[in-house]
Amino acid sequence: MIEEIRIADLGVIGSAEVVLGPGLTVLTGETGAGKTMVLTALSLLLGGKADPATVRTGASGASVEGRVVLAADHPALARALEAGGETDDDGSLLLVRTVGAAGESGTGRSRAFVGGRSVPQAVLAELAETLVTVHGQADQARLRSPAHQRAALDEFAGPEHASTLRAYRDAWAERARVRQELAELVERAQDRSREAELLRLGLAEVERVDPQPGEDVELATEEQRLAHAEELRVAAATAHTALAGDESGAEPASATDLVEHARRALEHVAGHDPALAELATRVGEAGYLLADAAAELSAYAGDLAADPRRLEVVNQRRAELATLTRAYGSDVAEVLEWSRTAGLRLLELEGGDQRIEDLRARGDALDARLRELAGVLSATRTAAAERLATVVSAELAGLAMAGARVEVEVTASEELGPYGGDDVAMLLVPHAGSPARPLGKGASGGELSRVMLALEVALAEGAGTDRPGTFVFDEVDAGVGGKAAVEVGRRLASLARDSQVLVVTHLAQVAAFADHHLVVTKSSHNGVDVVTASDVTSVTDEARVRELARMLSGQEDSDAARAHAAELLELSGVGR
Structure with a gap:
């Protein structure tokens, strides 16, 4: 309220x-x-x-x-x-x-x-x-309007009818969605076919090359090593000689010899000062590290050799990977990700024909469901139309339209619509012997006012x-x-x-x-x-009588008008 x-x-x-x-x-x-x-x-x-x-x-x-x-x-x-x-x-x-x-x-x-x-x-x-x-x-x-008349009849028909109408509306909306999706799939069938073919070609190429995770980085490193093998060997040998000396002894003392000499000198006097003892230990550890490094350099220089054939293989493989990355990603990782998503998309596209069949089947089922619900709606509307016509006609009789009646017609429409398969029309017979005419054509403003009120009372009470x-x-x-x-x-x-x-x-x-x-x-x-x-x-008592008198005659101080107003108030009380 x-x-x-x-x-x-x-x-x-x-x-x-x-x-x-x-x-x-x-x-x-x-x-x-x-x-x-x-x-x-x-x-x-x-x-x-x-x-x-x-x-x-x-x-x-x-x-x-x-x-x-x-x-x-x-x-x-x-x-x-x-x-x-x-x-x-x-x-x-x-x-x-x-x-x-x-x-x-x-x-x-x-x-x-x-x-x-x-x-x-x-x-x-x-x-x-x-x-x-x-x-x-x-x-x-x-x-x-017929739509407004149909809505009034649906409201009068009661909660079960309203529930059926909601189910119909839901099914109607779903069918519209299914039809739209089906139309889009059919319309885009050729585009989808071209897209699927491109995906197949791309996936076939990726499958042929078979890139491995991180392979592009490993090959780039190997290519650098093979392309500069001699430079790397010379550098490793030179470093080894500097650390460990050469076998001929022609080179100056090696780093390991000098470090060993330093360690012995420190150890000779370490007993006299703990600080030097600690330094002697650290120098000894440095000697072990230099010896290990010298050994690894020797092994590296011994294993490293120029291999033109392997370099060619590496370059060819890198070229294949480069072709893939230009088409499907900036590196092998992105190519592999594209391959994964492309495979899923291809499955979706290849399932399009099945999706079309599924949608057609769903559409047929919804058509059947709509026809079934429309039949129920027609039956309940027809029954409600008779009741509504009776109630409204009775109300019109009480509204000083004796002999008038309302007819509510429910006829089958040419095809199903968003609210069922019915056309609803309200017709007014204004007085006995006159033909029934649609409210939109034959009713005056005053008649429409009373029909609307009668209809509202019928809806509120029934x-x-x-x-x-x-x-x-x-x-x-x-x-x-x-x-x-x-x-x-x-x-x-x-x-x-x-x-x-x-x-x-x-x-x-x-x-x-x-x-x-x-x-x-x-x-x-x-x-x-x-x-x-x-x-x-807010007017009451005498003030209300004066207002009613004004409304009756425009002369609120007229004794006759005031008497008439008082009579109206008395009649209204009895009339309730």
């Missing part, structure tokens, strides 16, 4: 607070007093489009705050908490919408808040789906589905007067027994049935029309 709405700088409203309660609340006032802006404010809270032009002239922006009270298990509360919002201490939820003014001093941007958390506008729209049902002149126009607890009607009584207006008020009061109903009306016959009556007036400040907090008042 919506508890209150606070509005600032929206249209003619400077600052106003609209306090709402349970049951039926009517909003009345002279034309142009600002009633429309109240509904505009409500639309903003429900995620409607923000228009900077609605910001009050001279203001930097408009704001609307709404406080709603929800049960702990209400889906709107769960969505608000999911979006990061928080409830107040009393459990209520605060919704806020701001709209910046357009122009040089304003951005024209709109912002939305739920429970103190900034959220996208779409979140407010999601909350609105389970919070409020709004009906206005535009909704009467939508009632002429659908068996969870519906929003608040209903808003903007001039649902358009084109209605006299006894019909009284019956419209009676039906709105009936709807308000279990729901919160807000009605903007110009008819006293409707306003008389309200549990709460709010009047919007407009005052002038410095020559500018404005609605302030004191201009939205």
Whole structure:
């Protein structure tokens, strides 16, 4: 339930607070007093489009705050908490919408808040789906559309029908996805074939060369050694001679001899000073290292020999690897990785034909499933159509349309659609003896208003589905007067027994049935029309009689009008 709405700088409203309660609340006032802006404010809270032009002239922006009270298990509360919002201490939820003014001093941007958390506008729209049902002149126009009529029938058909419809919609969406994927696979079959052939050629080349991990690095090292074998041998021999001396003894003392000489000199006096003893040990270790190095140099020089044939083999192998790396990676490691991923991709491509067959089979199964569900939907729609026609026709009789009836036709469409295989049409027989005509062609504005109200009452009382607890009607009584207006008020009061109903009306016959009556007036400040907090008042007793008298005759002080207003109030009480 919506508890209150606070509005600032929206249209003619400077600052106003609209306090709402349970049951039926009517909003009345002279034309142009600002009633429309109240509904505009409500639309903003429900995620409607923000228009900077609605910001009050001279203001930097408009704001609307709404406080709603929800049960702990209400889906709107769960969505608000999911979006990061928080409830107040009393459990209520605060919704806020701001709209910046357009122009040089304003951005024209709109912002939305739920429970103190900034959220996208779409979140407010999601909350609105389970919070409020709004009906206005535009909704009467939508009632002429077959899609809107089908949706109303589906809502009336009940929860089992809704479950079947959800299953159908899911299957329809999956079939669309399957068809799209199948079309893409078939369309790209030639491209996939070319890609697969290129992968096969590349994998065959990699398999022929058979590169090994790290082979390119090892071959590069070996190629350098083979290409400079003589230089390396000479360097190793020279180093060996320097360390160990030559066999002829013609060279000067070797490094190992000199180190050994130093060690002996130190050891000779080591007993006299521990420091020299330690140095003698270290010099001895250096001698062992030099001896080992000399031995390894000797072995290296002895094993190293120029091998032109091996060098040729190495160069050829490196050339083969270079061909691969130019095509499939910067080194052998990247070539091997390409080979792995290419193999997986080839398996995927080669499985394309099987995937096509699988998708075709899945599509056939979904077609069968859709036909099955469409048959169930048609049966439940047909049964619900008869019930809905009966209920709405009974409501129309109570709305001063005696002899009128609504017919709901369910016919098979040429092919399945997103909501089944049915075309739904609502037809109105306005009076006995007249032909049934589609709502979109033969119904007047007043008749549409009453049909819409009758349909809403039927949905609220007989659908068996969870519906929003608040209903808003903007001039649902358009084109209605006299006894019909009284019956419209009676039906709105009936709807308000279990729901919160807000009605903007110009008819006293409707306003008389309200549990709460709010009047919007407009005052002038410095020559500018404005609605302030004191201009939205709740009227009761004598003040309410005066307002009803004004609505009846435009003369709130007329004794006759006041007597008629008092009579309306008395009749409305009896009529409930």
